[in-house]
Amino acid sequence: MEKISKGTWVEIEQVILTPEQRASTLPEDTKKTPYMMRISGFLTMDANMGDEVEVKSIIGRSHIGKLITVNPSYSHSFGKTVPELLTIGTEAEHDR
Amino acid sequence: MTAKDMSYAAVIARKNEIMKASMGIDYSDFVQSPIAFDYERMMRETGYSMDDIIQIQSEVKVGNTPLFELRNLTEAVRRISPKGKGALILVKDEAANASGSFKARRAALSAYEAKKKGFKGMVAATSGNYGVAVASQAVQRGLKAIIVQEVYDSRWVGQPEIIEKSRACEAYGAEVIKLTVGPELFYMQLRTLEETGFFNASLYTPFGIRGIETLGFEVAQQVRARYGKDPDAVCITHAGGGNLTGTARGLLVAGCKDTKIVACSVDLSGLHMASDHDFNRKSFTTGHTGFGVPFASWPDRVDVPRNAARSLRYMDEYHLVSQGEVFYMTELLTKLEGLERGPAGNTSLTAAVTLARQMDQDQIIVVQETEYTGAGKHHNSQLSFARENGIEVRRGDPKENIPGKTIVLPEHLDQVWGKAQDIDKLRRSYLTNASHVLPVDKWTESDIEFLAADIKKDAAWVKANLPE
Numbered sequence: 001m002e003k004i005s006k007g008t009w010v011e012i013e014q015v016i017l018t019p020e021q022r023a024s025t026l027p028e029d030t031k032k033t034p035y036m037m038r039i040s041g042f043l044t045m046d047a048n049m050g051d052e053v054e055v056k057s058i059i060g061r062s063h064i065g066k067l068i069t070v071n072p073s074y075s076h077s078f079g080k081t082v083p084e085l086l087t088i089g090t091e092a093e094h095d096r
Numbered sequence: 097m098t099a100k101d102m103s104y105a106a107v108i109a110r111k112n113e114i115m116k117a118s119m120g121i122d123y124s125d126f127v128q129s130p131i132a133f134d135y136e137r138m139m140r141e142t143g144y145s146m147d148d149i150i151q152i153q154s155e156v157k158v159g160n161t162p163l164f165e166l167r168n169l170t171e172a173v174r175r176i177s178p179k180g181k182g183a184l185i186l187v188k189d190e191a192a193n194a195s196g197s198f199k200a201r202r203a204a205l206s207a208y209e210a211k212k213k214g215f216k217g218m219v220a221a222t223s224g225n226y227g228v229a230v231a232s233q234a235v236q237r238g239l240k241a242i243i244v245q246e247v248y249d250s251r252w253v254g255q256p257e258i259i260e261k262s263r264a265c266e267a268y269g270a271e272v273i274k275l276t277v278g279p280e281l282f283y284m285q286l287r288t289l290e291e292t293g294f295f296n297a298s299l300y301t302p303f304g305i306r307g308i309e310t311l312g313f314e315v316a317q318q319v320r321a322r323y324g325k326d327p328d329a330v331c332i333t334h335a336g337g338g339n340l341t342g343t344a345r346g347l348l349v350a351g352c353k354d355t356k357i358v359a360c361s362v363d364l365s366g367l368h369m370a371s372d373h374d375f376n377r378k379s380f381t382t383g384h385t386g387f388g389v390p391f392a393s394w395p396d397r398v399d400v401p402r403n404a405a406r407s408l409r410y411m412d413e414y415h416l417v418s419q420g421e422v423f424y425m426t427e428l429l430t431k432l433e434g435l436e437r438g439p440a441g442n443t444s445l446t447a448a449v450t451l452a453r454q455m456d457q458d459q460i461i462v463v464q465e466t467e468y469t470g471a472g473k474h475h476n477s478q479l480s481f482a483r484e485n486g487i488e489v490r491r492g493d494p495k496e497n498i499p500g501k502t503i504v505l506p507e508h509l510d511q512v513w514g515k516a517q518d519i520d521k522l523r524r525s526y527l528t529n530a531s532h533v534l535p536v537d538k539w540t541e542s543d544i545e546f547l548a549a550d551i552k553k554d555a556a557w558v559k560a561n562l563p564e
Contacts, residue, residue: 016275016280017283021104022278023278023279023280025279025370026279026370027368027371027372029371029372030277030278030370030372033250033276033372035276035278035280036248036275036276037273037274037276038247038248038274039272039273039274040266040272057271058266058269058271059240059241059242059269059271061242061271061292074262076256076259076260076263076471076472076477077471077472078476078477078480079474079476079477079479079481080480080483081476081480082476082479082480082483082489084479084489084490084491084505085427085475085479085505088424088427088428088431088505089427089428089430089431089432090431
């Protein structure tokens with residue numbers, strides 16, 4: 001596997017609190033899960049995917065975590081067309 | 097240097113010292129009893145006049161937003177109303193602020209204050225537009241910003257609206273800490289404040305609320321200039337209470353004493369706010385009852401010792417609307433008025449339709465915000481995401497909406513009714529919460545006066561409605 005170079009923009013993941021360490025007032029389903037964080041930054045050393053690494057965030061703060069993504073991106077969208085929306089407003093048009 | 101204990105309990109226990117260092121406000125100055133505090137003095141001692149705030153906001157592309165007549169919608173409402181009914185509906189296009197929402201007003205004053213006090217950056221814990229506003233304001237004042245966000249469920253699936261907020265915060269150069277579901281968001285906020293020594297740009301500081309006063313003030317001035325009278329009602333989307341509190345205070349500063357203040361939230365009753373399972377079954381991330389009801393009935397449940405957002409102090413009516421009704425109105429705003437705006441900001445628009453139908457044609461109702469829309473935030477994104485998460489989406493009678501199960505888009509404007517909440521019940525619930533802080537038999541006359549002012553009633557009403 002090719003090493004990921006120092007300076008690459010990556011995303012890391014860290015367990016903030018294990019289920020046992022979490023707040024006491026959680027609903028049952030949430031209680032079973034660890035409290036997790038993801039954050040993006042520039043790698044401070046060459047590393048492999050899955051390694052424990054350090055990154056410097058965009059404002060220069062240091063964070064430690066497991067390397068999970070190279071060049072993290074956004075792909076959220078407008079979703080699949082919801083046909084039920086299409087006719088709204090055009091119906092009001094007919095009422096005039 | 098010994099390492100500090102970073103366990104959940106230890107960090108929460110350091111709350112007061114962290115808060116004091118990160119805000120430069122000593123709340124103990126204002127506290128009068130476990131319940132009462134000098135609210136007006138706390139607001140006054142921010143040290144800013146209305147003119148100061150207007151000036152500060154104008155430096156950073158905030159405020160003076162347009163107020164539009166929604167003529168086609170008003171006409172459509174008149175067609176379904178009794179003769180002579182159908183108030184003129186106006187909307188304040190808050191999407192025109194830098195960062196695309198009214199939240200810029202709150203962030204602008206916090207950023208100015210942070211800079212003035214010599215902080216190097218700001219921290220805010222929010223998944224909403226406020227994070228984007230803090231990021232946008234910080235960059236203009238040469239400050240760093242860290243936004244602590246609840247983004248994902250345990251499958252790493254994020255609500256598209258929140259993903260968009262993450263993106264926007266990063267676009268403005270903020271560090272975004274993306275977390276899974278849980279109230280430990282507050283723990284992370286404290287940890288981050290402690291690590292950085294940054295300013296706590298909480299939504300609930302006096303700065304966060306005073307910044308919104310310009311919104312109410314502008315509404316008063318714009319309506320008066322154009323129509324020669326005060327607005328009859330102002331509809332305000334209600335979650336944590338800041339939007340309502342700040343707007344109502346601004347209207348009062350302008351002298352609009354008879355303007356009715358109407359709160360409106362999306363009804364999400366039955367969904368648990370801290371549930372991993374329910375997290376992605378909400379099609380609204382704010383403006384809903386999961387915040388609106390608890391924050392109205394006890395404001396001091398926030399990340400600051402005393403909340404400057406106190407909605408019952410100013411609220412005259414409280415309407416609930418369904419998710420389907422708001423999505424319907426969002427589409428109608430686009431199609432009838434040529435204005436494509438985000439759905440959450442249209443919560444109060446939905447209540448305005450109901451109110452307008454019952455008001456006379458010569459009356460004026462103001463919807464005091466819009467917000468930007470786009471990928472993730474758009475109502476089509478929300479409905480498409482809901483469908484992918486097993487939620488039924490259909491046209492029909494919005495009364496059949498079941499939060500987390502079914503979203504019913506009305507078939508006709510005539511079906512947009514929402515439902516009015518019993519505000520006295522909320523007031524009594526507030527008094528019950530106060531009795532948990534201090535037992536009723538320990539309430540002094542001045543406590544009772546504070547409580548009365550805090551729910552817009554008099555001392556006699558409080559005494560007649562004492563909790564069991």
